[in-house]
Amino acid sequence: MTKLLFAACCILLLISSLSAQDFQGKAIYESKTTVKMDFGGRNIPEDRKKEMLERMKKAGEKTYALSFNQIESIYKEEVKLEQSTGGAGGRGGMRFGMMGSSGEDYYKNVKEGTYSVKNDLFGKIFLVKDSLPNLAWKMGSETKKIGNYTAFKATAIRTVKRPNMSAIFNRDQNNTEKEFIEKEIEIVAWYSPDIPVNQGPASYWGLPGLILEVNDDITSILCSQIVLNPTERIEIKAPSKGKEVSQAEYDQISKDKMTEMRENGGFGGRRGGGGHGPH
Template sequence: MKIFCLFSLMLMASHFGIYAQDFQGEATYFSKTTVNMDFGGRQIPEDRKKEILQRMKEANERTYILTFDKSTSIYKEEERLEQPGNDRGGRRFGMMGGAGGDYYKDIKEGRYLVKNELFGKIFLVDDSLPKLEWKLGGESKQIGNYTVFKATATKTIKRPNMRAIFRRGGENEEKREEEFTEKDIEITAWYAPDVPVNQGPGEYWGLPGLILEVADDVTVILCTKLVLNPTEKKEIKAPNKGKTVTQEEYDKISKEKMAEMRENFRGGGGNRGGGGGRP
């Protein structure tokens, strides 16, 4: 039975040209992140709160393109026109947690590079490719024309604590909250064995098939379009611009920037005139 299944998989892969030397695929993903905003008791006008929340929503709903072959991939945000008056304000919120684009993976070498923008500065994170311990399940469903199977993994993550950023100073000043919170979360992925490459969106990879959907506790990434062996091939090239840092160094810089942002809000009372910048 195992030999038959393997033979069937090889036939499907051969049909799609996946074993061809110049095989390439392109997947479009829609990413949506839910952010629970806590202003920490700050007296911010309701219209201003609505503006902040709307910008955060727009900044955390994005479309990405994953271009991949048998061992490498590049994950880029789809270019879009900025809305008049929106400028970079909303986008800044999407960058708080180290979000970025141009995420390059070389599975054969076990290496990744990602270009991140953090408060207007470009960083190039160059580090060893993280590996999740996936647990394969028997549950399946349909995504488009593909039957996908469920896999889960546990991951330790750090995220910016929005309450700490917007929190007022005062009597409980000595009880400051950390700018980042750390916790273990469950990752749920759905992969397509019919596309037998162990690629996926962003940092995700390592399953016996292309990952078409993946979700953590706040973000869902869903493939909305998949093209195998497109007529026009694209170069899968690692990003090379920005200050090169390891992931650990980048996390340290992020933490320092978040602390600065919190101090700006505390000192300025949320207004431009008091030394703190508006979000």
């Protein structure tokens, strides 16, 4: 009897393990990023300023799809039609990804503790591969409804580097302002244990349930739709194109580009503007 009970337990554990591997889903997120523009005292016509602010606003409003299982996930932008023709955030201008967001095709493997992300920096593709950031989440008791799911609040402190727009737009060669400003910010996340995966949008993960909403100092990401265990199996593949670099190497390349932009007049500078960079 004991042997039969042990065998039954082993079978149940095996079935449970297989079920966990088969558990899949897809979540749609609406992301909004706001960057405070500082034109560095430059004499830019008001209509040009308005146009640039509008482009930045549109570039910061995006829709993403997170495909996930209990080990892997990939976070991809749902490209809008106007973006494919060189609109705000498209290939025709500065991609908002270089302004501190997650880039494209953000792949996470929580079992291995690694990520890969494709970043387009002024037309050159980089494949950033590194270890997943570990946030020291503080679990709260506060809850709220997000769609049909009960979500729990969690917070964490994170050190980030933000572009210094004043330094970018300042043409003064003697300007000593840093292109990036490092600071600590609070991350506020809402996760649901009803969806038992250690996943979330962009670089976020590490909570006992899918992260449905997350906010930092400039970006808010909110889940608008979830499909669990769709009839058609989801294929999750890590990005593979681009020059492979670590996160630290990519940050340095991005910083060097910022310096180059400032030395050449920033956006709309002596090279004719637009922030297109070399192709």
